[in-house]
Amino acid sequence: MVEAMVKKPIVKALEGDKAVTEAIRQINPDVMAAYPVTPQTEIVMEFAELVAEGLVDTEYIRVESEHAAMSSCIGAASAGARAMTATCGPGLALMWETLWVTSGLRCPIVMAVVNRSLSAPLNILTDQTDMMGSRDSGWVQIYAENHQEVYDNFIQAVRIAEHPDVMLPIMCGHAGFVLGHTLGRVEVLPDEVVRKFVGEYKPLYSILDIEHPKTIGAYDHWDYFFEHRRQLFEAINNVLRVIPEIAQEYGKISGRYYGLVESYRLDDAEVAILIIGSGAGACREAVDAMRQKGVKAGMLKVRCFRPFPADEIVKALKGKKAVAAMDRCECFGGEGGPLFIEACSAFFNRGLPMKMIDYFYGLGGRDTVPSEFCDIFRELFQIAETDKIKPPLVRYLAVRE
Amino acid sequence: MALKGWKELEPGVVILEPGNTIEYKSGTWRTFRPVIDMEKCIHCMICWIYCPDSCIMVKDSKLVGFDYEHCKGCGICAHECPKEAITMIEEAKAKAEEAK
Ligand code: SF4
Ligand code: SF4
Numbered sequence: 001m002v003e004a005m006v007k008k009p010i011v012k013a014l015e016g017d018k019a020v021t022e023a024i025r026q027i028n029p030d031v032m033a034a035y036p037v038t039p040q041t042e043i044v045m046e047f048a049e050l051v052a053e054g055l056v057d058t059e060y061i062r063v064e065s066e067h068a069a070m071s072s073c074i075g076a077a078s079a080g081a082r083a084m085t086a087t088c089g090p091g092l093a094l095m096w097e098t099l100w101v102t103s104g105l106r107c108p109i110v111m112a113v114v115n116r117s118l119s120a121p122l123n124i125l126t127d128q129t130d131m132m133g134s135r136d137s138g139w140v141q142i143y144a145e146n147h148q149e150v151y152d153n154f155i156q157a158v159r160i161a162e163h164p165d166v167m168l169p170i171m172c173g174h175a176g177f178v179l180g181h182t183l184g185r186v187e188v189l190p191d192e193v194v195r196k197f198v199g200e201y202k203p204l205y206s207i208l209d210i211e212h213p214k215t216i217g218a219y220d221h222w223d224y225f226f227e228h229r230r231q232l233f234e235a236i237n238n239v240l241r242v243i244p245e246i247a248q249e250y251g252k253i254s255g256r257y258y259g260l261v262e263s264y265r266l267d268d269a270e271v272a273i274l275i276i277g278s279g280a281g282a283c284r285e286a287v288d289a290m291r292q293k294g295v296k297a298g299m300l301k302v303r304c305f306r307p308f309p310a311d312e313i314v315k316a317l318k319g320k321k322a323v324a325a326m327d328r329c330e331c332f333g334g335e336g337g338p339l340f341i342e343a344c345s346a347f348f349n350r351g352l353p354m355k356m357i358d359y360f361y362g363l364g365g366r367d368t369v370p371s372e373f374c375d376i377f378r379e380l381f382q383i384a385e386t387d388k389i390k391p392p393l394v395r396y397l398a399v400r401e
Numbered sequence: 402m403a404l405k406g407w408k409e410l411e412p413g414v415v416i417l418e419p420g421n422t423i424e425y426k427s428g429t430w431r432t433f434r435p436v437i438d439m440e441k442c443i444h445c446m447i448c449w450i451y452c453p454d455s456c457i458m459v460k461d462s463k464l465v466g467f468d469y470e471h472c473k474g475c476g477i478c479a480h481e482c483p484k485e486a487i488t489m490i491e492e493a494k495a496k497a498e499e500a501k
Contacts, residue, residue: 105414106412204412213419215415
């Protein structure tokens with residue numbers, strides 16, 4: 001089934017948003033329904049041009065809102081089409097109701113989310129509050145660290161979502177502006193390799209199959225609602241098995257292998273930072289800087305947040321003396337951010353001790369630089385040496401008092 | 402109707418068997434029950450057109466009664482009947498009468 005690895009890579013300088021457009025062009029979906037919103041606009045604008053120029057066969061539906069965008073995608077998917085969309089921040093918030101319809105109806109829609117904060121204060125820059133706010137909606141969630149991952153994630157997302165044991169929608173997150181509007185080096189695959197990899201979409205059901213009349217989206221009373229939800233728990237947990245399988249296959253055609261998580265200089269590390277998305281770039285530099293001084297620091301990047309890869313995280317961090325979880329989102333009133341809370345519970349549930357602190361960071365597009373990660377590593381070593389966490393457990397990185 | 406477990410259900414909220422709504426006994430919802438006065442009925446079929454649940458039973462072009470397993474007692478038939486041939490009576494009272 002799998003193509004031999006492409007010998008000579010096609011290298012392009014692409015903006016993160018453009019990497020998504022390029023992936024969608026190659027996938028050539030049946031339907032794209034989207035509404036422009038900064039900083040996702042480039043994706044839908046450039047894709048609309050491709051449609052206008054006849055370079056794809058996609059039916060492009062210009063809608064009046066993100067709620068309508070997702071509703072159109074649901075309709076298209078129910079009719080048996082491969083449907084896609086893209087959004088960010090407030091657009092995702094407006095979609096919220098339909099997110100649950102998408103997963104409930106098992107529509108394997110692929111959506112690019114150019115991570116943007118939620119107002120107020122009005123802000124168009126990046127953090128992960130948008131996607132983290134919809135983390136429990138039955139969507140698979142993967143995040144990209146760099147331009148290459150934006151492209152690679154989106155192509156693999158099609159196969160993950162449409163896997164027969166999954167059949168769930170998937171969001172592919174990447175940082176607005178930081179990745180979305182900057183140029184990066186991206187190795188792209190030839191069109192025919194991508195098309196062969198994604199294959200033809202085989203819908204579970206199609207309303208247009210008039211030989212077999214059916215009702216999609218009927219009402220469930222208390223007698224069936226819970227059973228249908230139980231199916232979703234099962235389906236999303238299957239993703240933990242499916243992502244590595246698809247990643248293996250993708251590795252064979254691209255030479256780039258991905259997992260649920262990715263370790264960086266972690267094996268012999270004494271302390272580690274746990275992080276999601278583009279911030280991992282600066283964190284790597286901090287790890288290197290610490291290592292140059294002979295300090296054993298490491299990083300674990302979470303690529304897939306939903307479903308939560310608890311086993312992989314525990315396996316990778318077990319035995320470390322202290323860990324800082326980095327949450328680039330708001331989670332007002334919780335005992336820390338989602339990454340921290342779930343990582344803590346992963347250790348607790350396995351009866352393993354772990355000294356863990358949480359940092360809220362980078363909200364509203366605030367840059368986090370390597371030296372700030374170095375400070376966190378120093379903090380972690382202090383915790384390791386004293387075997388004590390000086391309160392507070394939950395901190396705010398680089399916020400003026 | 403035996404309730405299915407989650408493993409037996411088709412994935413997604415889909416009904417693949419057309420017309421299986423008949424298995425759902427909406428008659429249990431009824432607070433009021435329609436009863437017909439055959440003396441007044443002229444078999445014009447207006448109630449048959451209006452009933453949202455297809456519960457007006459007809460034989461040889463004549464109204465013969467109601468499908469009480471599915472009639473949910475909305476009263477539309479009684480409201481639309483030009484001859485006031487249908488009366489809505491309290492379901493509980495009707496049940497009590499039947500039990501006697
Ligand atoms: S509408 Fe009234 S008169 Fe006409 S068929 Fe129905 S019950 Fe009889
Ligand atoms: S009461 Fe409503 S449901 Fe029952 S027969 Fe009349 S119209 Fe139909």
